[in-house]
Amino acid sequence: xxxxxxxxGRRAEQVTEESEEERRKRLRERRIAAYRSAERVLSRAxxxxxxxxxxxxxxGAREVYDxxxxxxxxxxxxxxxxxxxxxxxxxxxxxxxxxxxxxxxxVAVRCWAARTGNPxxxxxxxxxxxxxxxxAFSQVSGLRPVRVTSEPRLPTAExxxxxxxxxxxxxxxxxxxxxxxxxPTWAELTEVVGAARERxxxxxxxxxxxxxxxxxxxxxxxxxADLADSVYVSFYKSLDGYGGAALAGPRELVEEAxxxxxxxxxxLFQQFPTALSALIGLERELPRLPQYVAHxxxxxxxxxxxxxxxxVPWARVHPGVPHTHEFQLWLPYDPEVLAEAAVRQAEExxxxxxxxxxxxxxxxxAWTEVTVRAAGLEWTADDVKAxxxxxxxxxxxxxxx
Numbered sequence: 001x002x003x004x005x006x007x008x009g010r011r012a013e014q015v016t017e018e019s020e021e022e023r024r025k026r027l028r029e030r031r032i033a034a035y036r037s038a039e040r041v042l043s044r045a046x047x048x049x050x051x052x053x054x055x056x057x058x059x060g061a062r063e064v065y066d067x068x069x070x071x072x073x074x075x076x077x078x079x080x081x082x083x084x085x086x087x088x089x090x091x092x093x094x095x096x097x098x099x100x101x102x103x104x105x106x107v108a109v110r111c112w113a114a115r116t117g118n119p120x121x122x123x124x125x126x127x128x129x130x131x132x133x134x135x136a137f138s139q140v141s142g143l144r145p146v147r148v149t150s151e152p153r154l155p156t157a158e159x160x161x162x163x164x165x166x167x168x169x170x171x172x173x174x175x176x177x178x179x180x181x182x183x184p185t186w187a188e189l190t191e192v193v194g195a196a197r198e199r200x201x202x203x204x205x206x207x208x209x210x211x212x213x214x215x216x217x218x219x220x221x222x223x224x225a226d227l228a229d230s231v232y233v234s235f236y237k238s239l240d241g242y243g244g245a246a247l248a249g250p251r252e253l254v255e256e257a258x259x260x261x262x263x264x265x266x267x268l269f270q271q272f273p274t275a276l277s278a279l280i281g282l283e284r285e286l287p288r289l290p291q292y293v294a295h296x297x298x299x300x301x302x303x304x305x306x307x308x309x310x311x312v313p314w315a316r317v318h319p320g321v322p323h324t325h326e327f328q329l330w331l332p333y334d335p336e337v338l339a340e341a342a343v344r345q346a347e348e349x350x351x352x353x354x355x356x357x358x359x360x361x362x363x364x365x366a367w368t369e370v371t372v373r374a375a376g377l378e379w380t381a382d383d384v385k386a387x388x389x390x391x392x393x394x395x396x397x398x399x400x401x
Contacts, residue, residue, distance in 0.1 A: 027339055027340070027343065028357075030343045030347070031339070031342070031343050031346075031355070031357075032048060034343050034346035034347050034352055035048060035346065035352055035355050036048065037346075037350070038346045038350055038351060038352040038355075039350040039351065040350065040351045040352065040375075040378075040379070040383075040387075041351075041352045041355055041375050041376075042299065042352075042353070042355070042370065042371065042372050042373070042375060042376035042379065043355065043371040043372060043373040043375055043376055044373065044374065044375045045240075045355075045371075046236075046240045047236075054242070057240075057242075057277055057280060058273065058276055058277065058280075060280050060283075060284070061276045061279075061280065063280075063283065064276065064279040064280055064282075064283050065078055065081060065276060065279055071270060071272050072270055072271060072272050072275065073269065073270065074267050074268075074269060075097065075258070075267055075271075077272070078272050078275045078276060078279070079097050079271055079272075079275045081275075081279070082097055082246070082275045082278055082279055083095040083096060083097050083246065085279065085282060086233065086246045086248055086282075087248050089221050089222070089282070090221055090222060090225040090231055090233070090248045091221070091222030091223075091225055091226055092225060092230075092231065092248035092249050092250070093249070093250050093251040093254070094248070094249070094250070094251040094254035094255070095246045095247060095248040095249075095254060096246065096247050096248075096254045096257050096258050096261060097244060097245075097246055097271065097275065098244065098245045098246065098247060098261060098266050099243065099244060099245075099266050099268060099271070099274075100243070100244075100245060100266075101128075101206075101208055101232055101234050101245040102129075102133050102136060103245075103261070103264050103266050104232045104245045104246070104247045104257075105128075105129065105171075105204070105206060105232050105247075106136060106137060106140060106141045106143070106264070107141075107247065107257045107260040107261060107264065108204055108230050108232060108247050108249070108253075108257060109121050109137065109141070109143055109169050109171065109204060110141045110142070110143060110260065111253055111256050111257055111260065112168060112169045112202045112204065112229070112230070112253075113143060113168050113169065115168075115202070116168030116169065116200075116201070116202060117168065118166055118167060118168030118169075118201075119142060119143050119144050119168065120143075120144045120145075120146050120165065120166065120167040120168055120169075121137060121143050121144065121145050121146065121167065121168070121169045121170075121171055122146050122147075122148050122155075122160065122163060122167040122169070122170045122171065122196075122201070123145055123146070123147065123148065123170075123171040123172075123173075124147070124148060124149060124150070124154065124155060124172075124173060124176060124179075125147045125149065125150035126150065126152070126173075126176060126178035126179055127171065127173045127176070127178075127206065128173060128177070128206060128208070129145065129171075129206075130145060130147070131178055146163065146165060146167055148160060148163060148170075152176075152178075152179035152180065152182070153176070153179060153182055153184070154172060154173075154174075154176055154182065154183070154184040154188070154189075154192070155170075155172070155192060156188070156191075156192060157188070157191040157192045157194065157195035158195075160192055160195040160196055160199070161195045161198065161199070163199075166199070167199070167201055168201055168202065169201055169202050169203070169204055170192075170193075170196040170201050170202070170203050170204070171204045171205075171206055172189075172192070172193075172203065172204075172205055172206065172228075173205075173206040173208075174189075174205055174206065174207055174209070174210055174213055174224075175209055175212075175213060175323055175324050177208075177209070177326075180318045180319055180327060180328040181209070181319075181322070181323060181324045181326040181327055181328075181369075182319055182323055183213055183216050183217070183323040183324070186217050186218065186219065189217070189227065190227060193227045193228070202229040202230075203227065203228045203229050204228060204229060204230045204231070204232070205224075205225065205227075205228040205230070205231040205232070206232055207225070207231045207232055207233045207234075208232065208233065208234040208237050208245075209234070209237055209238055209324060209326075210224065210225070210231065210233055211233065211238045211239065211286055211289055212238055212289040212290075212292065212293055212324040212325055212326075213323075213324060214289075214290065215289075215290050215293040215294070215324075216293070216323045216324065225248065229249060229250070229253075230247060230248065230249035230250075230253060231247070231248045231249065232245060232246070232247050232248075233245065233246050233248070235274070235277070235278035235281060236281075238281075238285065238289060238325075239278065239281025239282060239285045239286060240277075240281050240285055241274065241277035241278040241280070241281045242273055242274045242277040242278075243274050244271070244274045244275070244277075244278055288374065289325065291377060292325035292372050292373055292374075292376070292377070293322070293324055293325045295325075295372050295376060295377050295379075296322045296324070296325040296326070296327065296370075296371075296372040296376075297321055297322055298381055298384075299370065299372050299376060299379065299381075299384055300317045300320075300321070300322050300327055300370075301381065302381040302382075302384035302385050302388070303315075303317055303329060303370070303384060303388060304317050305381075305385060306384060306385040306387075306388030306389060306392075307331070307388055307392060309385065309388075309389070310388060310389050310392035310393070311392070312331065312332070312392055312395070313332055314331075314332045315329070315330065315331050315332075316329070316330040317329055317330075318330060318367075325371060325372045325373065326369060326370065326371045326372075327369070327370055328367050328368070328369055328370070329354070329367060329368055329369075329370050330361060330365065330366070330367040331365075331366060331367075332364055332365055333364065333365075333366055333395060334360070334364060334366060335357075335358035335359060335360050335366035336358075337366075337395065338354070338358045338366050338368070338395070339357065339358045341391060341394040341395055342354040342355075342358075342391065344394060345387075345390060345391050345394060349390060351387050351390070353384075353387045353388065353391050354368050354370070354391070356368050356369045356370070356371070
């Protein structure tokens, strides 16, 4: 092939790649616009609000904190009040506020590594630090992740006992998002924690979404957290705050964590908007999460029945009975087909059944995440089935299954 032909080929590939990237960008913009204009959705996400709408959240701040108190400086005032609130909810001696969960967990595990003398962290291959944090454990904090399993479930006690090298900390993500927001049974969780103790390891819970796990376990937050030496929780994933996280555990550990927070640049001058939004979330959203979980199960059943009635060749809700108010839906179509159908349904009917992106799960197979929150409580099972029928009708002739 001549140099000119090769150059033409490369230019054609570049144009194709740029066109594909532009297409995805336009689809995302259409999806967000459709979400904002839709009359019916299963979940409203605060991070897609306008700045004016988002600031309105603080209108309820006077309900959760005395606004005549001085504002915070470097972690006092309302930030300390939030830390005390979280420690109480989780039944721990103390808690420290962090701007991000990524920072909170690095600090927690490096503090434990110094105590155990072992920088190895046993975790799941699908856990957040392994998938979404650009190897921060090893690149920033000198830790060494050791994968216990890559199966789409939490590690088992047998796997922890059988791990072929020592480790200082076992990290468990509850629920495990990338596997479908799945949780173990209470017996399985207590057994895997016991297996870590047998190996003289400490246990840390990545509890970004721990708030909504109480229904599945049938236990309070404090009872769940009591199994772990330390727990991280998020203030925006389920509580709809502006951001932020907390690390809870023994007072001595938390005090050391605050020192490391300073070293990592996480002791910000003022954080009152985020802290207030977190307190509002704890007041408003936390008590409603069990309702969301219960209704997510209604929605999941209706989706399953709706796709079967519509004649879709294969559809799967995972897990079959959602463990939290979030779950996965798998369908036998290319993600582009499903994404387009979801957006067009919202644009043409005002109903957005699937507001999240679709990801490829294999040839002719795609999946998305479904979240049920306050807006979803208005949907009956029949409403969901009707929306499924309309959505499936837009897929006629598109199946690769």
